[in-house]
Amino acid sequence: MNMEEKFFPPMIMERPKAEQKENQERFIETLNQVSQIESLSGQEEKMRQYIEGELERMAVQSERDAKGNIWIHSDSPEGEILLCAHMDKVGKGCSVENEGGRVKGRFDDAFGISAILEVLKNGKRPSALFTVEEECETEVANEAGEIGMKMRDLGATGFNAGANFAVGRIEDGEVRKPKMVVNVDVSAKASIGEGPLIYQSCTPFGTNTFRFPSGALKDVVRIVNKNEMGAKVIHGGANDAIEFTFAKNVGVVTVQVPVENMHSTNELADLGDMRKAIAIIELILDKHAEIKEENEIPTHAIRDNAISL
Ligand SMILES: [Zn+2]
Numbered sequence: 001m002n003m004e005e006k007f008f009p010p011m012i013m014e015r016p017k018a019e020q021k022e023n024q025e026r027f028i029e030t031l032n033q034v035s036q037i038e039s040l041s042g043q044e045e046k047m048r049q050y051i052e053g054e055l056e057r058m059a060v061q062s063e064r065d066a067k068g069n070i071w072i073h074s075d076s077p078e079g080e081i082l083l084c085a086h087m088d089k090v091g092k093g094c095s096v097e098n099e100g101g102r103v104k105g106r107f108d109d110a111f112g113i114s115a116i117l118e119v120l121k122n123g124k125r126p127s128a129l130f131t132v133e134e135e136c137e138t139e140v141a142n143e144a145g146e147i148g149m150k151m152r153d154l155g156a157t158g159f160n161a162g163a164n165f166a167v168g169r170i171e172d173g174e175v176r177k178p179k180m181v182v183n184v185d186v187s188a189k190a191s192i193g194e195g196p197l198i199y200q201s202c203t204p205f206g207t208n209t210f211r212f213p214s215g216a217l218k219d220v221v222r223i224v225n226k227n228e229m230g231a232k233v234i235h236g237g238a239n240d241a242i243e244f245t246f247a248k249n250v251g252v253v254t255v256q257v258p259v260e261n262m263h264s265t266n267e268l269a270d271l272g273d274m275r276k277a278i279a280i281i282e283l284i285l286d287k288h289a290e291i292k293e294e295n296e297i298p299t300h301a302i303r304d305n306a307i308s309l
Contacts, residue, residue, distance in 0.1 A: 024275070027118050030054075031103070031274075032096040034110035041088040041133045041152060044068060047113070048087065051130055054117055060125075067165035068132045073176060076125040078285045082178035083119065083128045085112025085185065086162065086240055090149065091139030094265040101271045102192075108267065109134070111257050112184035115278050124285050127178060131162030134240050137263070149263065163243035170247055180216045180251035180291055182284060183241035184277070186269070187256035193270040195230040196277035197256045216251020219291040220284060229280050231255075251291065255280055 039047035051070055055062045063071045070087075073079070086109045096105035116128050136159055138152040157164055169175045190197055198220060217233075224231055244252040257277050260268040284291070 023118070023122070024271070026121065027114060027274070027278075028096065028098055028103070028271070030117055031105065031107070031110055031114040034113050035096050035105040035107065036093040038093055039087055039089050040091075040138060041135050044087040044132050048130075051087070051113065051117070055120070058120055060120060065165065065169065067162055069162045069166055070128075070130040071166075071175065072120075072126075072128040074125045074127045078125055078288050079127045079176070080179040081126045081285055081288050081291075082181045083116045083126050083281065084131065084163070084166075084181055084183045084240055084244075085109050085116055085129075086131045086134030087113065088133055088135050090135050090137055090263045091147070092265060098271070103269050103271055103274075104266060105269075106265050106267060107257070107259055107269050108186045108262060109184070111186050111269070111274060111277075115184050115274070115281060118278055119281055119285070122282065124282060126285050127176065129163075129166055129181075131160070131166060131240055133157075133161040134163065139263075147264070160240050160243045163240035167243045167247050170250065177247075178250055179288070180220075180253065180284075181241065181244040182281060183239060183244070183252065183254040184281065185239050185254060185256050186259045186262065186267070188259060188262040189234060189256075190232060190258040192258045192260055192268060192273060194258065194273075195232060196273050196280060197234055197254070197258065198224065198231050198280070199234045199254050199256075215292055217253050219251075220253050223283060223287045223290055224280055227283055229283065230276060231280060 033050065034047075037047050037050055048064070048068065048070060052062055055072065060072055063073065065071060089106060089108065092106075094106050096103055113130060116130075119126065120128075136151060136154060137149040139147050140150050141147050155161065170177050187197055199217070221233055239254065241252050241254045244250055255277050257269055257273045
């Protein structure tokens with residue numbers, strides 16, 4: 001089996017070549033726009049307006065919550081899956097350059113936003129959440145003009161303030177409880193060009209606080225393997241997904257694309273990885289009924305020894 005066949009199962013290959021090319025160009029253009037938009041943590045208004053504009057064009061209704069997150073509440077069957085990406089960036093935006101499938105830009109989390117918009121443009125109707133304030137660092141330039149990172153003021157809410165607020169709304173029954181959250185982001189944990197990553201997020205409190213076993217993760221891995229999508233499964237990683245592991249009976253997986261030079265305007269990524277990640281997200285939506293509603297154990301229950309595994 002050659003690499004093409006391994007990574008592109010029949011479902012993907014069957015798309016007419018012209019349509020694939022058109023979709024790819026459309027996706028790169030979206031990525032280029034999102035990569036350029038200024039959107040520091042707590043200052044996501046331009047990004048919010050861009051996303052809302054795109055959703056309006058697709059006649060997809062959205063809601064802004066009190067924290068500034070954007071929600072799509074879908075009542076279609078695949079709406080039980082909530083796709084999530086963060087709107088903030090650690091520094092300035094930049095345009096995207098594409099050289100033979102290797103792309104350079106600011107993909108964290110322009111990739112997640114663009115991927116969710118692409119899935120919607122392809123006619124899928126999941127629920128979605130675009131969060132504020134995921135990044136905990138921000139760029140600063142020293143006197144020589146060199147760019148470094150510093151911890152930003154996280155305020156009273158602390159880490160992942162947008163996602164944290166969103167979990168509160170789910171727990172309070174203000175919004176539909178998703179069967180599973182699919183967090184879409186980038187990662188420095190793997191090499192570019194080797195396919196996307198799928199994992200269950202950890203918590204910042206130590207290795208014994210992984211929410212494991214996760215029924216949702218196991219189901220997703222089974223579905224992805226059956227369709228030979230060429231993704232790696234790993235453990236751990238800190239991002240918005242952490243917050244959802246604190247919700248009861250909500251499955252959580254992260255789908256990430258590897259990048260080099262993470263948190264810079266020189267992030268390098270592979271378009272093939274991005275395409276595969278989008279295909280995996282669409283596959284999860286197509287097979288949403290195969291993801292069982294197991295009793296997902298919230299992370300804090302494990303941490304507090306309320307449940308022993
Ligand atoms: Zn990110």
